[in-house]
Amino acid sequence: MRPLFWRTAVALLVSxxxxxxxxxxxxxxxxxxxxxxxxxFRDQRFSExxxxxxxxxxxxxRFNFYLDRYLLVPVVNGYEYVTPTFVQHRVxxxxxxxxxxxxxxxxxxxxxxxxxxxxxGRFVTNSTVGLAGMFDPATKFGLARQDQDFGRTLGYWGxxxxxxVVLPFFGPSSVRDTAGLAFDSAVTYGIYTAIDPFxxxxxxxxxxxxxxxxxxxxxxxxxxxxxxxxxxxxxxYMVRFLYHEKREIETGxxxxxE
Amino acid sequence: MYLRLLLIISCLVLLPLPCLAADDxxxxxxxxxxxxxxxxxxxxxxxxxxxxxxxxxxxxxxxHNREKPPVFFYDKGLRCTFAYQKQKAPLVxxxxxxxxxxxxxxxxxxxxALYVAGFHVITLPSPSHANFIVSASQSGVPGDLTxxxxxxxxxxxxxxxxxxxxxxxxxxxxxxxxxxATQAAFVxxxxxxxxxxxFRKVLMINPAVSLYESVTRIEDMxxxxxxxxxxxxxxFNKMLSKFSEYYSYGxxxxxxxxxxxxxxxxxxxxxxxxxxxxxxxxxxxxxxMIFASDxxxxxxxxxxxxxxxxxSDSLDDYFLVSTHLSxxxxxxxxxxxxxxxxxxxxxxxxxxxxxxxxxxEGYLKSSAKFGVMVNENDFILTKSELAYLTQLxxxxxxVYPRGGHLGNLEYKENLAYMVGFFQDKxxxx
Numbered sequence: 240m241r242p243l244f245w246r247t248a249v250a251l252l253v254s255x256x257x258x259x260x261x262x263x264x265x266x267x268x269x270x271x272x273x274x275x276x277x278x279x280f281r282d283q284r285f286s287e288x289x290x291x292x293x294x295x296x297x298x299x300x301r302f303n304f305y306l307d308r309y310l311l312v313p314v315v316n317g318y319e320y321v322t323p324t325f326v327q328h329r330v331x332x333x334x335x336x337x338x339x340x341x342x343x344x345x346x347x348x349x350x351x352x353x354x355x356x357x358x359x360g361r362f363v364t365n366s367t368v369g370l371a372g373m374f375d376p377a378t379k380f381g382l383a384r385q386d387q388d389f390g391r392t393l394g395y396w397g398x399x400x401x402x403x404v405v406l407p408f409f410g411p412s413s414v415r416d417t418a419g420l421a422f423d424s425a426v427t428y429g430i431y432t433a434i435d436p437f438x439x440x441x442x443x444x445x446x447x448x449x450x451x452x453x454x455x456x457x458x459x460x461x462x463x464x465x466x467x468x469x470x471x472x473x474x475x476y477m478v479r480f481l482y483h484e485k486r487e488i489e490t491g492x493x494x495x496x497e
Numbered sequence: 498m499y500l501r502l503l504l505i506i507s508c509l510v511l512l513p514l515p516c517l518a519a520d521d522x523x524x525x526x527x528x529x530x531x532x533x534x535x536x537x538x539x540x541x542x543x544x545x546x547x548x549x550x551x552x553x554x555x556x557x558x559x560x561h562n563r564e565k566p567p568v569f570f571y572d573k574g575l576r577c578t579f580a581y582q583k584q585k586a587p588l589v590x591x592x593x594x595x596x597x598x599x600x601x602x603x604x605x606x607x608x609x610a611l612y613v614a615g616f617h618v619i620t621l622p623s624p625s626h627a628n629f630i631v632s633a634s635q636s637g638v639p640g641d642l643t644x645x646x647x648x649x650x651x652x653x654x655x656x657x658x659x660x661x662x663x664x665x666x667x668x669x670x671x672x673x674x675x676x677x678a679t680q681a682a683f684v685x686x687x688x689x690x691x692x693x694x695x696f697r698k699v700l701m702i703n704p705a706v707s708l709y710e711s712v713t714r715i716e717d718m719x720x721x722x723x724x725x726x727x728x729x730x731x732x733f734n735k736m737l738s739k740f741s742e743y744y745s746y747g748x749x750x751x752x753x754x755x756x757x758x759x760x761x762x763x764x765x766x767x768x769x770x771x772x773x774x775x776x777x778x779x780x781x782x783x784x785x786m787i788f789a790s791d792x793x794x795x796x797x798x799x800x801x802x803x804x805x806x807x808x809s810d811s812l813d814d815y816f817l818v819s820t821h822l823s824x825x826x827x828x829x830x831x832x833x834x835x836x837x838x839x840x841x842x843x844x845x846x847x848x849x850x851x852x853x854x855x856x857x858e859g860y861l862k863s864s865a866k867f868g869v870m871v872n873e874n875d876f877i878l879t880k881s882e883l884a885y886l887t888q889l890x891x892x893x894x895x896v897y898p899r900g901g902h903l904g905n906l907e908y909k910e911n912l913a914y915m916v917g918f919f920q921d922k923x924x925x926x
Contacts, residue, residue: 270801273798275799275826283733283734284813284816284817286737293811293813297809297811469598470572470576470622470626470627471627472785472792473812476816484741487741488741488745491745
């Protein structure tokens with residue numbers, strides 16, 4: 240699944256950069272200075288976020304828009320159409336429960352005893368009573384979900400976010416959070432290889448691919464954000480700002496006083 | 498012992514929002530106009546809607562062969578959201594408020610309430626939204642109520658044409674909120690001439706009587722921030738640190754409704770700061786409109802004339818510049834000169850007066866199809882404008898004691914009134 244996914248992604252990416260060349264119009268008329276320009280204003284920008292690779296990021300943002308529009312959203316819509324809401328919730332539950340492993344390992348990395356205990360309690364409860372995560376009795380028992388990831392762990396131990404990065408498929412991120420995502424994925428992959436859940440089925444590859452696909456579809460299904468849906472010309476900045484601030488707040492970083 | 502118990506109970510009773518409400522039989526809880534505007538309606542006081550509805554988004558080619566600059570590559574047509582019934586039903590067009598698109602929370606809530614009551618619904622973006630400017634505005638210069646109404650009407654015709662094969666419609670209705678409400682009046686007037694829809698009833702929720710006057714009041718709110726609107730970035734970042742510090746010290750699990758609600762109960766932001774934040778939200782929306790319009794018309798207002806922006810180009814400087822321009826800048830330097838060129842002899846006073854409900858009051862008075870929902874403490878209206886609406890629409894005016902500007906729009910009682918207005922068979926022209 241993964242190689243196939245990336246092959247599709249790269250093909251799309253190449254076609255976009257080519258179409259970009261074709262689309263840029265040639266304008267022969269000289270540019271005229273606008274009535275208002277940046278020089279007349281002395282003010283801070285809304286939440287300054289380091290974004291030295293903005294050109295690349297914007298292209299990636301655009302790539303995700305097309306990926307969504309021509310592949311993921313139609314697939315998700317089809318999934319939502321054929322699957323009863325009840326089943327959709329159960330599927331999300333199973334994957335969310337598996338993600339508790341990520342939450343737990345990172346709570347532990349941050350030496351957060353109470354949070355780790357809660358997450359462990361959730362995982363055990365929902366895996367058993369909750370039928371492999373299909374249901375979430377833990378929340379009803381007062382064990383609220385504690386989302387964690389390795390990006391937050393790095394932030395917790397003092398790593399700054401670094402420049403803003405827009406990743407293909409995964410979307411808004413930062414250098415630190417990209418490293419975190421890679422680490423978390425590696426851990427998941429390691430566990431998966433060690434357990435080898437489909438090893439005895441005779442079709443380990445096909446089943447593995449099916450599960451990964453379903454996971455991707457469920458991920459996009461749970462995420463209501465759609466690229467450029469706001470239609471706001473400065474959406475890129477709003478998303479960048481919201482992502483950055485959310486992560487800063489989650490990792491307990493404060494804005495420097497002005 | 499009893500005394501202590503009594504004390505605890507009275508504390509508990511005082512806490513939940515509904516109990517803060519004045520004893521006037523109206524259950525919307527937030528008394529302050531600014532607070533209501535920002536907080537909206539608490540989720541527990543909204544109606545519960547079914548999870549699945551027959552809804553799809555339309556992308557309309559309203560202006561055929563419209564050339565779109567590469568920077569708007571993502572704009573594939575005017576987006577309208579369409580909710581439809583299987584059986585024959587009335588169709589309601591809803592116009593979103595200033596800067597909002599067809600998927601803004603408020604217009605979608607209205608859509609759901611009407612859908613559940615058995616209507617087909619089509620929501621339209623505000624003519625001040627970039628999507629409308631790029632895909633549906635003939636001139637590319639939004640703000641003139643008469644021209645915006647013509648654009649809206651064309652968009653509605655395109656939407657109707659697109660869906661008319663799929664649904665059966667018994668009659669047409671029209672609604673809007675905020676700027677969209679004022680525009681609805683102008684669209685209804687145009688409909689009397691064009692007679693494509695023959696709207697049976699038109700509902701205006703929190704309309705502006707005078708566009709210019711209402712925006713002046715919102716712009717004034719920005720003046721309350723330290724250093725004035727030119728220092729909005731500093732103000733915003735200060736509010737942001739306040740917000741994140743409050744979050745870190747408060748032991749919250751995540752940024753959820755409880756957290757946001759506690760910002761309100763703990764009065765994290767002062768009255769002036771709340772006003773500043775509303776003004777800033779307005780400016781952020783306005784910036785999108787200014788930029789989109791400038792690019793579409795190649796006017797050289799904030800983007801150099803003849804510059805072709807590519808999809809990967811940074812727009813950061815344009816963002817800062819556009820948010821620092823006021824509505825008055827837009828009118829005086831951009832919009833009024835444009836219309837003056839088009840209509841020689843037009844004075845500014847006459848132009849501003851044309852952007853009011855007063856300019857079509859003869860028609861509004863003569864028609865019985867209108868209904869208005871307003872809030873006594875809506876800051877975009879003065880006392881005399883509120884009185885004017887009451888006098889203009891008489892018994893078709895519903896005045897709520899609070900709710901600020903649109904804060905109570907999603908409150909179940911308000912939605913029930915809205916649905917009832919369209920359902921009511923008695924008050925027909």
